[in-house]
Amino acid sequence: MSFSSDVKQELLGTALNPCCEPLFSAALIMFGREYTGQRLSMLTETPAIADAYVSAVQLLSGKTPSVMQSECGNCKVEVDDAGLIDALTAEIRSLSVYQVRDNDDAGLSPCCISSFVRGAFLVCGTVTDPNKEYHLEFSCSAASRTAVLAHFLARLGVHVKTTKRSGVNILYLKSSEEIEDLLTEMGASEQAMMMMGAKVYKDIRNTVNRRVNFENANIARSMNAATKQFAAIETIMKTGGLESLSPELRECARLRYENIEMTAAEIAKALPDGISVSGVNHRMKRIMRIAEDRAARTGGQADAEE
Ligand SMILES: [Zn+2]
Structure with a gap:
C-alpha cells in the first residue's frame, strides 16, 4: 500500500x-470527481471512501445513491437526478462553506x-512517500471550490501554494513540517509520526554517510602520505642506507617502512621517546627532504643500480 x-x-x-x-460530507461531495448542476460522481479504488460518499449524500439529502463496480475494480458512485443535486447544493450552501475566509x-x-x-x-x-520526497496535494477542477478549500486550509494555519496541471487546479505543500502538521490536523497523527520517524532516519543516514565519506577521504590522504614516505625511505636505503640517518629518524623510517598501514598517531605510540603526532610528521618531512636531496644528487642512479 502507498503512503497516501x-x-x-x-x-x-x-x-x-x-x-x-x-x-x-459537504467536502466529499464538493471535491469528488464531478460536481455540476447535472451530475455528481466519484471514483475510488477504496470501497470505504465510496461508502463514506454514499453516507454523505444520505446525510445531506436523505436519499441513497448506488455504488457501481467499474471494470478495473474501482468503485463508482453517480447521481444524475437534478432535483437531488439541487437539494444537496442548497444544503451545502446553508453550511456557510462559502463564507469561510482567511x-x-x-x-x-x-x-x-x-x-x-x-x-x-x-x-x-x-501525499507522496516521505522516503522519496515531501509533497502533498489537493486537485480540483473548479476554481471557486479550490478557493474555498484554500480558505479552510488557511484557517488551519496551512498556507498552500497553487498551480495548474492539465487545466486542473492544484493546491500543494512541499515542507515536511507543514505536511506533518496537516496530517495531524486532519486526524492522521500516526502517519504524521511515521513521517517524522522517516525524516529522523534520513537525517541520521545522511550524517553517517557524510562521516564515512569524511573518514574515507582521511584514510586516502594518510595512505597517500604513507606511500610517499615509503618511497622516500626506499630511496634512502639505496643511497647510503638507514644507517646514514640519525637514530631518531632511523627508527621512525624503519617503523614506516615495515608498517605502511600505520597512522602517524600509531607510529608516535610505537616510538620509545614519547613523541607527539606532529613530531612524527616533522620527522617524516625531514626524511622526505633527505630522500629528495639524495635523489637529486645521484640523478636517479639509485634506480639504475637495480
Ligand atoms: Zn466539529
Missing part, C-alpha cells in the same frame, strides 16, 4: 465528532474546519 492510502485508511478509521459530519471562520468550530479538509483529502488529495 495508509493516510486515507487512518483518516477513515478515526472517529468524527457528530458536529463535524455535515461539513465532512480571517473569518464563519462561526464554524475548528474541529469542523479540520473535518472539511479531511473529507476533501479523502477524495482529491494525495
Whole structure:
C-alpha cells in the first residue's frame, strides 16, 4: 500500500465528532470527481471512501445513491437526478462553506474546519512517500471550490501554494513540517509520526554517510602520505642506507617502512621517546627532504643500480 492510502485508511478509521459530519460530507461531495448542476460522481479504488460518499449524500439529502463496480475494480458512485443535486447544493450552501475566509471562520468550530479538509483529502488529495520526497496535494477542477478549500486550509494555519496541471487546479505543500502538521490536523497523527520517524532516519543516514565519506577521504590522504614516505625511505636505503640517518629518524623510517598501514598517531605510540603526532610528521618531512636531496644528487642512479 502507498503512503497516501495508509493516510486515507487512518483518516477513515478515526472517529468524527457528530458536529463535524455535515461539513465532512459537504467536502466529499464538493471535491469528488464531478460536481455540476447535472451530475455528481466519484471514483475510488477504496470501497470505504465510496461508502463514506454514499453516507454523505444520505446525510445531506436523505436519499441513497448506488455504488457501481467499474471494470478495473474501482468503485463508482453517480447521481444524475437534478432535483437531488439541487437539494444537496442548497444544503451545502446553508453550511456557510462559502463564507469561510482567511480571517473569518464563519462561526464554524475548528474541529469542523479540520473535518472539511479531511473529507476533501479523502477524495482529491494525495501525499507522496516521505522516503522519496515531501509533497502533498489537493486537485480540483473548479476554481471557486479550490478557493474555498484554500480558505479552510488557511484557517488551519496551512498556507498552500497553487498551480495548474492539465487545466486542473492544484493546491500543494512541499515542507515536511507543514505536511506533518496537516496530517495531524486532519486526524492522521500516526502517519504524521511515521513521517517524522522517516525524516529522523534520513537525517541520521545522511550524517553517517557524510562521516564515512569524511573518514574515507582521511584514510586516502594518510595512505597517500604513507606511500610517499615509503618511497622516500626506499630511496634512502639505496643511497647510503638507514644507517646514514640519525637514530631518531632511523627508527621512525624503519617503523614506516615495515608498517605502511600505520597512522602517524600509531607510529608516535610505537616510538620509545614519547613523541607527539606532529613530531612524527616533522620527522617524516625531514626524511622526505633527505630522500629528495639524495635523489637529486645521484640523478636517479639509485634506480639504475637495480
Ligand atoms: Zn466539529
